Amino acid sequence: MPIDSIWSYAPDVSHVQAQDLTGYTVLASDGTIGHVDRQADHHGMRHLVVDTGVWVFGRSVLVPVGVVAGIDSRERRISVSCTRxxxxxxxxxxxxxxxxxxxxxxxxxxxxxxxxxxxxxxx
Incomplete structure (x- = not known):
């Protein structure tokens, strides 16, 4: 997989271009990471800023959209293909x-x- 693909949603991820993911819960393969604080696309590098809450107290993490494995709009959940x-x-x-x-x-x-x-x- 080319490194540029880390900044794009995988073709099998049901993401609508203008979909606002703010507030969605982000789940790693082994538990919850936090909630999407905001999403951005600077320099063609699309990513989510995730507020980790009490898990990593007072810290946010930046997650490229290429690791998003699934989006459940009904449950407002995003799955990522990595561990906590x-x-x-x-x-x-x-x-x-x-x-x-x-x-x-x-x-x-x-x-x-x-x-x-x-x-x-x-x-």
Missing amino acids: AEVKAAPRFRTDSETMDPAYLGSVGEYYHRLPPRETPTG
Whole structure:
């Protein structure tokens, strides 16, 4: 899979271009990560900023949409194809300005691109 694909929804993910995912619960393969705080598409690098709540207290994480394995609009849930530990180990997200920094986004994309593929969580 080319690294550019980490910034695009997989063809089998039912995502509508203008769909607002704010507030959706984000589930890793082994549990809840948090809720979508906002979504962005800077420099063609589409991603979600996820508020982790009490899991990683006071911290948000940036998740490229290429790891989204499924969207359940009725249940307002998003499944991602990685574990909680993998999300936590990603390059640290500190400020909103990083969502516009191509170097930071590139390091996040490279990190997620190197993760081994795995099964979709069943939720």
